[in-house]
Amino acid sequence: MPPRRAFLLGEGVAHSLSPVMHTAAFAACGIDARYASWEVRREELDQAVARLRRDDCLGANITMPHKRAVVDRADVCSVAVRRCGAGNLLVNRQGRLHLDNTDVLALRTAFTRRARHLARGPVAVLGAGGAAAAVLEALRELDTPAVWVLARRPSAAARLVERDRGRLGGRPTVLPLAAAADGRLRDCALVVNATPLGMASDDPSPVPAEHLHPGLLVYDLVYRPGGPTPLQRAAAARGCGVCDGLSHLLEQAGPTFAALTGHPPPRDVMRRALAAAAGRDPVEWGADEAPAAAGSAATG
């Protein structure tokens, strides 16, 4: 029997690091399968989705610009997909395509590790696209005093927030992206960059360095071949806890691998393959420190 196939399907996917992670994971687990990038234009999407239903196909990661378009083409959508209106993983289960959103799973894992920290101040989400929708979904059950969505087109942010009902702590507030530079982030517990700012070598940081402070966590979804983004550099230099786009890529690849193969993801193997291909380690923040045990100071 020929090897089974899995894909990353989107536009501009040639340089993605997903294939090296999944190829290493298949090999480590003795799974006879291949994972490859597949350049698919909008007008080719129906044909590509039909290909995914074939017996030899495990499924596919979906990236820009198809994350919303696949929702109407899937047979089953997860709750996260229905709430975000976007998905990034199609799994072939006997010809039926199940759509999930592993960006939400990865973000939720990272945020939950720092849940107590996030209760201390507002969360600022920069951007109003698919990744920002995943961030709002991942924050839904967390206790945060406020969530702000900062976008260059407030109308897009307003549409995003409009569908964000049933949130613990109430509906997010929409602000212009320029508010990231007016000093109000000093009260925030977390800033998430869900814009592409940082992908191009001459992009500025979406948050000026002087507005970053040591009590702030920064989650920057962007990764680029040339090294950390200006936001990641500035945040590290100012003593913030940083989670970078490589770390996000690794974190979402775990549930992807598990869903495609039914096998627990070999995380260390995937991390090593990613770091070797990227030329640097993913950067992630640690967990909240455990609260001091009652009476421990007196008994010490």
Ligand SMILES: NC(=O)c1ccc[n+]([C@@H]2O[C@H](COP(=O)([O-])OP(=O)(O)OC[C@H]3O[C@@H](n4cnc5c(N)ncnc54)[C@H](OP(=O)(O)O)[C@@H]3O)[C@@H](O)[C@H]2O)c1
């Ligand atoms: N590390 C990972 O595994 C991972 C996973 C998911 C996403 N990402 C990254 O996250 C970023 C956002 O992805 P997405 O799917 O949300 O994209 P998207 O749906 O296209 O949304 C992008 C958002 O950023 C805004 N934006 C675009 N260019 C901007 C600029 N120059 N200045 C300010 N705002 C700008 C857009 O505003 P307009 O609507 O006005 O254009 C939109 O609100 C991308 O860089 C993507 O590569 C990384």
